[in-house]
Amino acid sequence: MKAxxxxxxxxxxxxxxxxxxxxxxxxxxxxxxxxxxxLTDAIIQVDGKDIEVYSDFDGNFKINDLCExxxxxxxxxxxxQDLIYPVLIEGNTSVKxxxxxxxxxxxxxxxxxxxxxxxxxxxxxxxxxxxxLEKYSSATLGDALxxxxxxxxxxxxxxxxxxxxxxxxxxxVLIMNHGVRMEDQQWGAEHAPxxxxxxxxxxxxxxxxxxxxxxxDAIGGTIIVEPEKIPVKDTLYGKTILSGSTNGRGGSVTSSxxxxxxxxxxxxxQGTVKKFGDFExxxxxxxxxxxxxxxxSLNLGLNKFSSGFDIFYSYYNTEIGILSSSHIGNVxxxxxxxxxxxxxxxxxxxxxxxxxxxxxxxxxxxxxxxKRIENLGKLNVQYDYQLNNRLEYDIRTGDDRGKPSLDxxxxxxxxxSNFKFDANNEYLINxxxxxxxxENFPNPAxxxxxxxPDYKQYKLGVFxxxxxKIDNHWLAEMGFRFDYTHLDAEKFYLKSRWNERxxxxxxxxxxxxxxxxxxxxxxxxxxxxxxxxxxxxxxFNQFQLNGNYALASRAPNPAExxxxxxxxxxxxxxxxxxxxxxxxxxxxxxxxxxxKGDFSFNISPYYNYINNFLLLEPxxxxxxxxxxxPVWEYRQVNARLFGVDIDWNYRMSDKFNYRGKFAYVNGRxxxxxxxxxxxxxxxxxxxxxxxxxxxxxxxLNLTGDFxxxxxxxxxxxxxxxxxxxxxxxxxxxxxxxxxxxxxxxGFNARAxxxxxxxxxxxxxxxxxNLLNTSYRDYLNRLRYYADNLGRNFTLQLKFNY
Amino acid sequence: xxxxxxLLALFITAIAFTSCSxxxxxxxxxxxxxxxxxxSLTFTNESNEETTYTFTDPQYRDENYVDPVILxxxxxxxxxxxxxxxxxxxxxxxxxTAEVQEERDDHFITYSFSEASVDLNRTDSEASTDSxxxxxxxxxxxxxxxTSSGEVIVRLxxxxxxxxxxxxxxxxxxxxxxxxxxxxxxxx
Numbered sequence: 001m002k003a004x005x006x007x008x009x010x011x012x013x014x015x016x017x018x019x020x021x022x023x024x025x026x027x028x029x030x031x032x033x034x035x036x037x038x039l040t041d042a043i044i045q046v047d048g049k050d051i052e053v054y055s056d057f058d059g060n061f062k063i064n065d066l067c068e069x070x071x072x073x074x075x076x077x078x079x080x081q082d083l084i085y086p087v088l089i090e091g092n093t094s095v096k097x098x099x100x101x102x103x104x105x106x107x108x109x110x111x112x113x114x115x116x117x118x119x120x121x122x123x124x125x126x127x128x129x130x131x132x133l134e135k136y137s138s139a140t141l142g143d144a145l146x147x148x149x150x151x152x153x154x155x156x157x158x159x160x161x162x163x164x165x166x167x168x169x170x171x172x173v174l175i176m177n178h179g180v181r182m183e184d185q186q187w188g189a190e191h192a193p194x195x196x197x198x199x200x201x202x203x204x205x206x207x208x209x210x211x212x213x214x215x216x217d218a219i220g221g222t223i224i225v226e227p228e229k230i231p232v233k234d235t236l237y238g239k240t241i242l243s244g245s246t247n248g249r250g251g252s253v254t255s256s257x258x259x260x261x262x263x264x265x266x267x268x269x270q271g272t273v274k275k276f277g278d279f280e281x282x283x284x285x286x287x288x289x290x291x292x293x294x295x296x297s298l299n300l301g302l303n304k305f306s307s308g309f310d311i312f313y314s315y316y317n318t319e320i321g322i323l324s325s326s327h328i329g330n331v332x333x334x335x336x337x338x339x340x341x342x343x344x345x346x347x348x349x350x351x352x353x354x355x356x357x358x359x360x361x362x363x364x365x366x367x368x369x370x371k372r373i374e375n376l377g378k379l380n381v382q383y384d385y386q387l388n389n390r391l392e393y394d395i396r397t398g399d400d401r402g403k404p405s406l407d408x409x410x411x412x413x414x415x416x417s418n419f420k421f422d423a424n425n426e427y428l429i430n431x432x433x434x435x436x437x438x439e440n441f442p443n444p445a446x447x448x449x450x451x452x453p454d455y456k457q458y459k460l461g462v463f464x465x466x467x468x469k470i471d472n473h474w475l476a477e478m479g480f481r482f483d484y485t486h487l488d489a490e491k492f493y494l495k496s497r498w499n500e501r502x503x504x505x506x507x508x509x510x511x512x513x514x515x516x517x518x519x520x521x522x523x524x525x526x527x528x529x530x531x532x533x534x535x536x537x538x539x540f541n542q543f544q545l546n547g548n549y550a551l552a553s554r555a556p557n558p559a560e561x562x563x564x565x566x567x568x569x570x571x572x573x574x575x576x577x578x579x580x581x582x583x584x585x586x587x588x589x590x591x592x593x594x595x596k597g598d599f600s601f602n603i604s605p606y607y608n609y610i611n612n613f614l615l616l617e618p619x620x621x622x623x624x625x626x627x628x629x630p631v632w633e634y635r636q637v638n639a640r641l642f643g644v645d646i647d648w649n650y651r652m653s654d655k656f657n658y659r660g661k662f663a664y665v666n667g668r669x670x671x672x673x674x675x676x677x678x679x680x681x682x683x684x685x686x687x688x689x690x691x692x693x694x695x696x697x698x699x700l701n702l703t704g705d706f707x708x709x710x711x712x713x714x715x716x717x718x719x720x721x722x723x724x725x726x727x728x729x730x731x732x733x734x735x736x737x738x739x740x741x742x743x744x745x746g747f748n749a750r751a752x753x754x755x756x757x758x759x760x761x762x763x764x765x766x767x768x769n770l771l772n773t774s775y776r777d778y779l780n781r782l783r784y785y786a787d788n789l790g791r792n793f794t795l796q797l798k799f800n801y
Numbered sequence: 802x803x804x805x806x807x808l809l810a811l812f813i814t815a816i817a818f819t820s821c822s823x824x825x826x827x828x829x830x831x832x833x834x835x836x837x838x839x840x841s842l843t844f845t846n847e848s849n850e851e852t853t854y855t856f857t858d859p860q861y862r863d864e865n866y867v868d869p870v871i872l873x874x875x876x877x878x879x880x881x882x883x884x885x886x887x888x889x890x891x892x893x894x895x896x897x898t899a900e901v902q903e904e905r906d907d908h909f910i911t912y913s914f915s916e917a918s919v920d921l922n923r924t925d926s927e928a929s930t931d932s933x934x935x936x937x938x939x940x941x942x943x944x945x946x947x948t949s950s951g952e953v954i955v956r957l958x959x960x961x962x963x964x965x966x967x968x969x970x971x972x973x974x975x976x977x978x979x980x981x982x983x984x985x986x987x988x989x
Contacts, residue, residue: 332978344975345962494860516891625856626837
């Protein structure tokens with residue numbers, strides 16, 4: 001009671017003082033939160049009064065004639081976030097105010113031409129912005145990534161699109177989705193990334209293993225899918241994109257809504273639905289190639305200056321039909337398919353999706369917390385959980401009709417923490433630890449022997465990376481990482497296979513139980529991987545020259561270790577080996593860039609030497625009761641890849657622009673002195689754009705894509721005796737010869753309108769394969785069976801509100 | 802060192818999630834149900850004597866297995882019954898023929914001879930004739946026409962696009978091969 005009356009007296013007193021004295025001076029000093037550097041030329045305003053002053057060269061400012069009492073200062077600096085700062089004036093008052101000066105992390109204002117954090121300062125990195133991603137709204141992540149030179153795709157039809165970076169893919173390409181390392185059975189060549197590209201704000205591609213923070217095994221590269229930055233202000237906005245395509249007679253709807261507050265709280269919801277029926281090649285329907293996808297994501301968090309958190313959940317669900325005619329039995333069926341100009345099954349268009357098909361579901365949940373520590377840096381702690389369920393359906397009979405042939409459930413828990421020391425202007429150091437538990441459960445209800453066994457995997461990684469700004473021209477970067485992997489599997493082997501692989505001699509001690517025709521075994525592996533990167537960057541005039549070396553090493557994936565059976569979609573027997581060791585890559589890359597002026601370019605040559613490179617190649621034919629099958633065995637060889645990616649842009653006038661890109665890669669198995677399989681052929685794309693801002697921001701693009709024939713391929717062809725008219729004919733099975741070169745023309749137009757009180761409407765129209773060219777692609781696994789897609793028109797409406 | 806790292810990894814992951822070691826039971830064995838491991842041809846000659854020849858998938862052969870050689874006499878008519886088995890689980894051998902018969906619209910059997918002089922007729926009853934009246938080929942009649950030695954390839958095709966029985970041996974288009982095995986034949 002006494003305290004309250006005292007308080008009342010104090011308040012009353014302070015009011016009376018305020019009324020009397022209005023000649024106080026406030027002096028202040030503005031400094032950078034991180035390193036204490038003074039902030040020059042900041043605007044300081046007093047809320048509710050017509051006062052505005054600037055900070056001087058030493059960060060000092062002075063405001064005269066202030067009354068005593070509380071007031072609020074609004075501080076704005078071109079490189080900082082606006083700050084509201086309450087001050088209590090009691091006589092002549094002095095304050096020291098710290099501002100967040102590292103705006104590149106808050107992402108609202110451009111600093112030195114870049115709005116984003118680069119993942120590598122000395123390696124090769126490229127990026128796709130939101131505007132480009134939106135054009136691919138109804139397509140797949142893999143399609144959009146091909147905008148980047150040196151990125152191609154390994155396809156199974158046209159909806160299973162797996163990114164290939166400078167000739168490497170699957171387990172060699174790491175995908176970070178909203179800060180989470182995707183674990184979605186990425187070892188499989190016909191397993192596309194389980195990401196809705198509409199959830200991305202931008203995508204960066206690091207070519208090579210220079211982004212060590214995410215993993216030391218990214219021999220091919222790292223794809224970083226990041227959400228759009230949510231501004232720290234009171235706002236509510238959203239967008240909806242509707243797309244409709246003639247080919248596939250379907251389309252997509254995607255929508256997002258963001259609510260954020262000045263105090264840092266924000267929430268976002270986003271969802272996508274896609275539906276397509278059978279796609280069409282120029283001359284026929286590609287039966288059973290429909291696709292249905294349903295995704296959504298939710299995001300909630302607090303983005304404060306000194307600390308904050310973020311909760312993210314996303315769900316991805318897709319059902320993809322696999323071309324009916326690609327489901328074949330044995331070598332005889334394969335020969336018939338290769339020698340037939342058109343697919344063996346062509347039915348009328350339908351939206352139905354029948355076996356063979358894939359059904360994949362991916363859940364991703366993430367919790368992230370960060371705290372900035374004054375004069376030191378920023379601490380991040382993150383936990384994430386992923387659940388991936390992959391069902392693959394084959395054509396089955398009897399009681400098994402409608403039952404999947406493959407049912408894999410992969411759960412991954414990851415706990416990550418890193419600390420970024422960014423207080424010093426010259427140094428930036430990032431250290432972190434990463435622990436991970438993974439469990440794979442292949443459901444025995446399929447009644448089909450497991451392709452990938454039950455396993456539990458523990459991983460522990462530690463890393464440290466740093467950059468040092470030597471002067472205005474030179475920057476050096478260096479990083480180290482160590483990963484430990486412990487894999488404990490329970491795998492059944494047919495006794496015949498066990499003996500044929502000579503495991504009876506080397507692994508007799510891992511047999512747990514004898515089941516008549518099969519053994520249950522318990523293979524356990526430990527891998528220690530060391531990776532490192534180092535590089536320099538030199539900036540002069542309008543140019544930047546980067547040089548980088550990256551050492552990466554990767555433990556063999558479950559398919560490479562355990563595969564031991566018939567792979568239906570390819571009509572091959574795939575054999576892994578328990579004896580495999582890790583794969584180690586040494587990559588040297590250079591990147592020469594000019595990014596200012598009317599003519600800009602980037603030239604990125606590289607050389608990648610890979611020791612113990614794991615590849616899958618045919619080596620014999622095995623006879624089974626279903627006929628003969630080529631046997632493809634995983635082997636470890638030494639490989640070297642070199643190539644170059646080039647991008648260029650010429651702004652001819654304020655209306656016309658020309659840009660192009662080119663990529664070439666040459667891969668060779670140096671152990672057996674032959675070319676590597678599935679290397680992307682040389683490709684060249686040219687685009688001419690016209691833009692007229694006054695005509696509703698009209699934008700027209702005409703693109704020509706040329707893909708050369710791959711002449712550097714290994715000859716894996718073999719002969720097989722086919723019975724024709726009572727005689728055996730020795731027939732060539734041509735599984736190697738790449739298809740011819742092709743040239744595709746594309747067109748796209750867009751314009752923006754303002755038909756509503758608020759917001760805008762963007763109308764886009766695009767045409768792919770405008771000339772309806774029939775072609776096949778070397779990197780499409782279904783190229784033996786059918787042509788690629790014919791002409792397609794897409795109409796897209798984007799509402800911003 | 803290794804042990805410590807594993808413990809550390811275990812420890813760190815255990816902090817965040819304590820309930821992930823749900824089962825340490827061994828995974829259950831899968832004996833594939835749809836697999837065909839054996840194909841047999843049972844010949845009944847004119848004197849009603851029965852002989853069976855069986856081809857076993859190389860993955861499921863035991864050490865006593867010898868490749869079957871079909872011995873026939875020239876100028877004789879044989880009634881032949883073709884059967885498919887799944888013996889992948891030795892405790893529970895399974896006859897697949899009944900399933901083929903049941904799904905006769907989706908199945909078709911062909912016989913291709915190389916240098917063996919055999920005329921072939923389909924003798925399937927209604928039970929193995931599909932809804933289009935095509936005899937799928939589980940029951941056949943073989944007429945040996947000359948002394949010769951060669952091979953016969955027996956195929957079981959699943960979901961062929963078309964079936965053709967105009968010459969008894971059978972031909973088809975499309976579909977997936979479930980069985981393709983070759984038997985040696987000696988006609989004396």
